[in-house]
Amino acid sequence: MRYDIGLDVGGTNLSAGVVDEEGRVISHAALPAGAGRSIDEITADMAKVSLMAVENAGLTLRDMASWGIGMPSYVNPRTGLLVHANCFGWRNVPIYRYLEPLIALPIYIENDANCAVLGETVAGAAKDFQNVVMLTLGTGVGGGIILNGRIYSGADGLGAELGHTKLFFRGRKCTCGQMGCIDGYCSARGLKETAKEMLTDGTLLWDLCHHDIRKLEAQMVTEAVQLGDQTAVEIWDLYLSQLAAAIGNFIAIFRPEAVILGGGVAKASDLLLNPLRKKVQESTFAAQEIGIPEMRLAQAGNDAGIIGAAVLEKYGIDRREK
């Protein structure tokens, strides 16, 4: 049996696991990310938590084939540098030089959204498919693409930034500095923003946030929908229409076999998937003639990132400096 280490690096936690060749996570370990510390300290803990996962599996480093790492960033294959990791304030970090002395295994580093879609494709909701688009509807919108079973990330490995494509010409200012990105509307933050724009007093949603718009949270919208609040129904309907238009764009371009939705907003599964399918059917080019892909919720949860990282040697992009 082959084993690989998968490490999911987030702004809050470092989550590691040992993954077997069937894509099962056979052990877990976690440490706080400790953002704000030096690169030396954080990378040391990245190694430490990975070794903890190996120990928890009752195995040793010699049993491991590779060390795969998902990070909220990209390694530029031209330079071998991690372009930016906003959660740590890193810019152009020679990440391999920090990591290589710590664990003597082949190291693969990939964007975390790409790891998530790869994990879902290897062992989750998209297990039967070779061509998959995944959107993670969290604080922001993460996007990942699998083409022919492998991560696709643009010709230079720095693309497939689905969340930062624009659907709203001169729309809301986005965290990325652009305007009208999908991220600013289809994320939990975007839903909250839309709700703030549409909220009126005297509604259930207004009660849920205790008559203080600053206390409004995205999940209150779906709560209020379930309680039958008409304003919330309208907000949610608009949100679904926006998300459907975004998904329709990616279908028109990639024609994947499956579209997978993850992240916090996707937890509203009963309210999400069926109405969304209908709207995607209506707002996708030539859907009547050629149909739309399968649409599913992510299944692998937090493990998707660990699994995806662990299988990077097999299905990833070579991001090492040539």
Added chain:
Amino acid sequence: MRYDIGLDVGGTNLSAGVVDEEGRVISHAALPAGAGRSIDEITADMAKVSLMAVENAGLTLRDMASWGIGMPSYVNPRTGLLVHANCFGWRNVPIYRYLEPLIALPIYIENDANCAVLGETVAGAAKDFQNVVMLTLGTGVGGGIILNGRIYSGADGLGAELGHTKLFFRGRKCTCGQMGCIDGYCSARGLKETAKEMLTDGTLLWDLCHHDIRKLEAQMVTEAVQLGDQTAVEIWDLYLSQLAAAIGNFIAIFRPEAVILGGGVAKASDLLLNPLRKKVQESTFAAQEIGIPEMRLAQAGNDAGIIGAAVLEKYGIDRREK
């Protein structure tokens, strides 16, 4: 020397050429498309014009390696049928069965926008590149993508419909039935529409269309810009901003080495390329950190479609029924 026949089928003309292995068109022939006639009659002329090109080259069918055809449609690889060719009113036509008895060569059929980008990549503006996005700014917006030197058209061969991705949520009604497609804004038709919305009397542009808004044409905008008309400058600036946002989306997804612009609007080359580069730099995700691709005007002109069709055997997608 290897030779292939390339045939570019449009709603107005059937244009054929013999293409040598260097991607040069060594002979031409053309016939009217004769839209409205039967499939039998039109396909017979498709063969006739192709044989005329062979004769004009001083060669015979035995010197030809393949027959490549670009059409404003797609063959669905699952069914082997031409999905639709609006200019002829065709739907789900078993096109190979019509063509195979006419010329005994391997036949390859591809969307015309894909042929154009392939032609530009083999022997035109994108000759040095392996990853290319091309937009044809004609009556509509055609889009084609080359990844690793080959046509990319979505997982099922029916995608990469760049012109029918949406940039304007709930924007203008598009010819495809959707709303807010790039096609409805960045095409010559879209530019005309924007000009109609912004045109006021007492302007040079108003004079150019003889004070009759129905006579307004897209090229009058760039004419009026060159004459210093302020309203036309504003219309053109908005058009460029919209086009830049569209291009920025495709860069964020594909990170190609080059973006090629063709079609009628691209003929305004002096007014187009330099201001557009600046706007693309401003409206593309992470452009400051990782740059933007080369942006060039198409070079191969009408020959791009012929060349692209002729090299389909080498660089196309297998669309034959499996």
